Amino acid sequence: MNHSNEYDAKEYFQKIYERPVILEAKQLSQVFKHDKIERTVLNKIDLKIHKREFICVIGPSGCGKSTFSRVVAGLDPYHSGEILVDGEKITGPSPERGMVFQGYTLFPWKTVKENVMFGPLMKGASNALAEANAREWINIIGLEKYENQYPHQLSGGMKQRVAIARALVNEPKILLMDEPFGALDPHTRQKMQKHLMDLWQNIDITIIFVTHDMDEAILLADRIVALKANPGEIKEIIEVDLPRPRNFDLIQTAEFKRLKEHVNHLVHAQEDELDPALEDLPKIPRMTQISANK
Template identity: 85%
Template sequence: MTTELLKPEAFDAQQYFERIYARPVILEAKKLSQVFGTGKAQRTVLNQLDLKIHKREFICVIGPSGCGKSTFSRVVAGLDGYSSGEILVDGQPIHGPSPERGMVFQGYTLFPWKTVKENVMFGPKMKGQSHASAEAHAREWINIIGLEKYENHYPNELSGGMKQRVAIARALVNEPKILLMDEPFGALDPYTRQKMQRHLMDLWQNIDITIIFVTHDMDEAILLADRIVALKANPGEIKEIIEVDLPRPRSPELLLTPEFKRLRERVDFLVHAQEDELDPALENLPKIPRMTQVSTTK
């Protein structure tokens, strides 16, 4: 057998995205806008967003602070309303929260007075499942996230990574169509963050779920996403949608490749190119008066 035959099949990005776009559209935003305040205090956070997300896509949303990333995820979750336009799941308008759209936040939103098992059981019990049925479903997901030894522990007895795994299990136990994640790994140390990224990719590749993932971390967005939705600020609009044409499964070693660096440069340009899209409070920072006699030079 020749060396050529031992090589893995080359990744065909065009074919990969053709398969994605052939799937049904699970989420669609049509001219979606969100305006906060009135009069001179009025601020357009989302402006005329048009976006189609297909079933089982992994979408990352990036952009400068204040561009509306978290607002968009909260609107999709049904936690916030919107000013105009439409937001549809399977062609039906969103009216408030629903188990079909799970949400994982950056902060640890577990009930501190409930154990791991009780936290994960909460959703099924709210849907009317019996205690035994809810417990069985909870244990199934606790096993999937690898925390079966901790099912009777309370949140204050868990590490940050463990808490987020419980939060993910609590969202997925309801069998949502869409999982929304708003900076879920932002508070974790780099090592734990990498492990959580790999675990999330494994979950997504093995279950029937569409993920919308908000992040400030450009490397994270490229590592995880099928497509990256880059928003611009003031007002929040879609600046560009990038197809991540890198093969799966992906590992941290991918960050060292020329292909990854090429995408990284493009994403970095989209997020930081225009100064007027960044925090206006940073434009004219005052000169710091000298308040020490200790020299910074030798």
């Protein structure tokens, strides 16, 4: 689909696929055991992600989205298969894979600046260098006025900006984001999406972003990896053929709505099967006499 002279989707994706593969999953499986019950959460995932791609991972609840991001982060061991960054097996956490969670994971006893300095100090940087690097990132995320504040003094959006800076100060190859804007109000969420797109356009980073929000996935991603559950497998990989840089006006376009309908169907077609309890929700008995018209 050619939207304009400047943007050619086929050419855009051809350029992506010519870049080196930064992350590769080969037959990646993850099995959770509880007593004698085994549940396959990820089943033989094969996926190649290219350098500087923005990938969104979506799927119904319980499909293994967060499990996949935790395995890539090196926080959880996996059952079988392989997962490689630049051809090297992932064996545990590493500063080259930064992680931002939905919950605010800042150290509450450290200031904004101290939170962002933490990674470089752990890697052996001097205090002066760690502080200089932290200041640079605090400026980039626009929180220089708040560098001596503590997390409890910040809004949700500010906390997530600090969490992003804390991950990026380590100069990771890959930034993993697990529903990072899920707890934010819609206005703050939009601002954070815009800020993240600007960051990604301007720095050398590959982003793997887990979300259950269709609009967010289509707005942000180069490609969307749609998982199905029980067991968690790749159902489809969708190329988002919308021009960049993107803005929120895109949401009103026919192309955006067409993509959303397709993605929606992929994710929600399976949800009733996954949770049979939703099929026969009980009728709620009346428990108040205040108004029959309520």
